[in-house]
Amino acid sequence: MSNPDTSFRAPPDTPVAMPRVRSFVGELPLLAFVLAACAGLIVFFTGNSFAQNLLATTFLFAALSTSWNIIGGLGGQFSLGHSVFFAFGAYIAARMHLDLGLSPWLALLPAALVAAAFAMLVSWPVFRLRGPFFAIATMAMTEVVLALAMYFSSITGGAQGLSIPFKAGLHNMIFRDRMSYAILMLCFLAVTLIVMAAVTRSRLGYQLRAVHDNEDTAEAAGIDVLRTKLVGMGISAALTAMGGVFFLMYVRVVDPPSLFSLFDIGVKIALIALIGGIGTIYGPLLGALLVVPLEGMLRAELGGMMPGSNLIVLGFILVLTAMYLRKGIAGTGTDLFARIRGGR
Amino acid sequence: MTGFLEIRNASRHFGGLKAVDNVSFAVEKGEIVSLIGPNGAGKTTLFNLLTGQLAPTHGSVSFMGRDIGPLRPHQRARLGFGRTFQISKTLVSMSVLENAMIGAFLNDRALPDAARHAAAALERVGLAGVAGKRSGDLTLGERRRLEVARALAMQPHLLLLDEVMAGLNQTEVQEIIALVHQLNTEGVTLIVIEHNLKVVRAFSRRVLVLNRGQLLAEGTADAVLTDPAVVEAYIGGGASS
Numbered sequence: 001m002s003n004p005d006t007s008f009r010a011p012p013d014t015p016v017a018m019p020r021v022r023s024f025v026g027e028l029p030l031l032a033f034v035l036a037a038c039a040g041l042i043v044f045f046t047g048n049s050f051a052q053n054l055l056a057t058t059f060l061f062a063a064l065s066t067s068w069n070i071i072g073g074l075g076g077q078f079s080l081g082h083s084v085f086f087a088f089g090a091y092i093a094a095r096m097h098l099d100l101g102l103s104p105w106l107a108l109l110p111a112a113l114v115a116a117a118f119a120m121l122v123s124w125p126v127f128r129l130r131g132p133f134f135a136i137a138t139m140a141m142t143e144v145v146l147a148l149a150m151y152f153s154s155i156t157g158g159a160q161g162l163s164i165p166f167k168a169g170l171h172n173m174i175f176r177d178r179m180s181y182a183i184l185m186l187c188f189l190a191v192t193l194i195v196m197a198a199v200t201r202s203r204l205g206y207q208l209r210a211v212h213d214n215e216d217t218a219e220a221a222g223i224d225v226l227r228t229k230l231v232g233m234g235i236s237a238a239l240t241a242m243g244g245v246f247f248l249m250y251v252r253v254v255d256p257p258s259l260f261s262l263f264d265i266g267v268k269i270a271l272i273a274l275i276g277g278i279g280t281i282y283g284p285l286l287g288a289l290l291v292v293p294l295e296g297m298l299r300a301e302l303g304g305m306m307p308g309s310n311l312i313v314l315g316f317i318l319v320l321t322a323m324y325l326r327k328g329i330a331g332t333g334t335d336l337f338a339r340i341r342g343g344r
Numbered sequence: 345m346t347g348f349l350e351i352r353n354a355s356r357h358f359g360g361l362k363a364v365d366n367v368s369f370a371v372e373k374g375e376i377v378s379l380i381g382p383n384g385a386g387k388t389t390l391f392n393l394l395t396g397q398l399a400p401t402h403g404s405v406s407f408m409g410r411d412i413g414p415l416r417p418h419q420r421a422r423l424g425f426g427r428t429f430q431i432s433k434t435l436v437s438m439s440v441l442e443n444a445m446i447g448a449f450l451n452d453r454a455l456p457d458a459a460r461h462a463a464a465a466l467e468r469v470g471l472a473g474v475a476g477k478r479s480g481d482l483t484l485g486e487r488r489r490l491e492v493a494r495a496l497a498m499q500p501h502l503l504l505l506d507e508v509m510a511g512l513n514q515t516e517v518q519e520i521i522a523l524v525h526q527l528n529t530e531g532v533t534l535i536v537i538e539h540n541l542k543v544v545r546a547f548s549r550r551v552l553v554l555n556r557g558q559l560l561a562e563g564t565a566d567a568v569l570t571d572p573a574v575v576e577a578y579i580g581g582g583a584s585s
Contacts, residue, residue, distance in 0.1 A: 018441060019475055021458075
């Protein structure tokens with residue numbers, strides 16, 4: 001129908017059928033299906049608290065990685081410093097909860113806004129750097145903010161960290177059963193996927209991809225490159241900070257080294273997106289579904305005997321992806337699908 | 345006087361190299377001006393000064409009576425500058441249609457509008473049949489036409505074409521010449537960097553010759569192409585001083 005290969009049959013003066021451009025609304029059926037499938041996993045493992053824990057962690061990391069994907073994948077700005085925005089969210093929620101007795105639900109919006117503002121402010125100078133230099137600068141930022149977090153112990157609890165008292169209730173975002181956390185994280189994942197789909201199928205999404213592909217072309221086409229990157233970073237950081245709030249209430253004990261961890265947060269969410277398919281809507285979810293449960297099971301099975309074995313496995317998956325699935329799971333799948341349909 | 349586009353005493357140095365050296369000229373609305381010169385004469389650098397990709401070391405650029413020196417390329421694009429790149433800078437992760445949409449988004453907010461204008465631009469350069477292809481799979485000639493389509497989708501007032509004919513076959517060249525004349529009658533002003541002198545004759549009432557960063561000659565195609573200094577620059581190459 002809209003296959004361009006058949007267009008030569010049309011007489012020259014009739015308009016050629018153009019390929020359809022998918023809209024946000026066009027994404028919704030698939031989005032609903034994917035979320036329903038994830039909910040199905042939660043239902044399937046009812047009563048298995050180990051599995052529910054894994055699902056909660058998987059959905060959290062899928063959501064973080066999806067948030068990262070907005071600027072890291074679509075915009076091509078390979079940030080390794082997203083743990084900073086994550087930690088911002090956790091600390092804002094912690095302070096509001098511990099000092100003012102406020103519900104963490106009320107912390108979501110301030111966390112998102114503060115993290116977005118901070119992200120845009122620090123990215124302003126750093127966005128002048130391209131490629132690996134940008135990535136290195138974001139790593140440096142992580143280390144600087146970590147050092148500051150250790151110093152300002154009145155906010156962060158310093159090296160001892162913070163703990164949130166266990167007072168179960170939806171209002172406090174604290175639950176006795178693990179399944180509720182899995183549902184909570186799935187809801188967060190749903191929010192990030194909806195935002196990612198909306199951005200991808202919008203002018204902003206196209207402009208971010210243009211900036212990713214070639215900044216000179218983007219500029220010549222009238223795109224304000226710096227502004228586009230800043231907006232993408234702001235949205236990405238805001239969602240990541242919300243993830244920090246959920247993480248805090250899930251683990252209830254946080255200290256700066258674990259929140260700002262380059263490997264466990266900053267690099268990991270980028271790697272998950274890379275493995276799943278950078279810049280695609282569902283890539284990070286696929287990556288998280290592959291990596292997080294595997295890692296969790298290995299940690300449970302081998303963690304005591306071989307500390308760090310989960311890192312070896314993660315590295316191994318990454319190497320395999322780099323060798324055989326250059327565009328990640330989702331990217332390669334899409335290409336394959338297009339090839340089959342295009343008959344080439 | 346306030347020309348449509350005016351560049352005054354513009355220079356651009358790269359270290360000790362004067363890529364563009366004290367060049368002044370004006371382009372009137374509705375003109376097609378050709379810019380020719382041997383390799384390394386500074387043609388593309390001059391384009392970059394006009395579009396804002398590079399800032400001049402000295403000199404000024406004005407557009408419709410306004411000094412546009414401080415404006416970045418994207419701001420000039422909003423004033424109506426469209427350009428193609430000599431080394432085609434196709435957005436390889438996108439389809440052909442999406443590449444053209446990037447230009448259309450200058451004026452359109454909604455996806456369907458951008459897609460419609462992009463499709464119309466592809467139609468004009470003869471790429472409608474490959475709209476769904478990945479742009480990375482295009483031939484060199486198709487990529488150049490895609491550059492033109494992206495610029496057209498911006499609906500520019502001023503279009504700067506940097507060697508769009510290179511690598512195109514005879515039929516394609518004729519098509520682009522026809523397209524350029526068509527755009528011109530629609531009110532688009534064009535500045536064209538071109539090596540093919542036949543094409544230059546077909547295009548322009550006015551030709552600018554650049555050599556070693558300086559404006560060597562200016563005039564009608566016939567006058568300029570028979571100018572001994574121009575012939576010397578082209579054929580004599582580096583032998584003369």
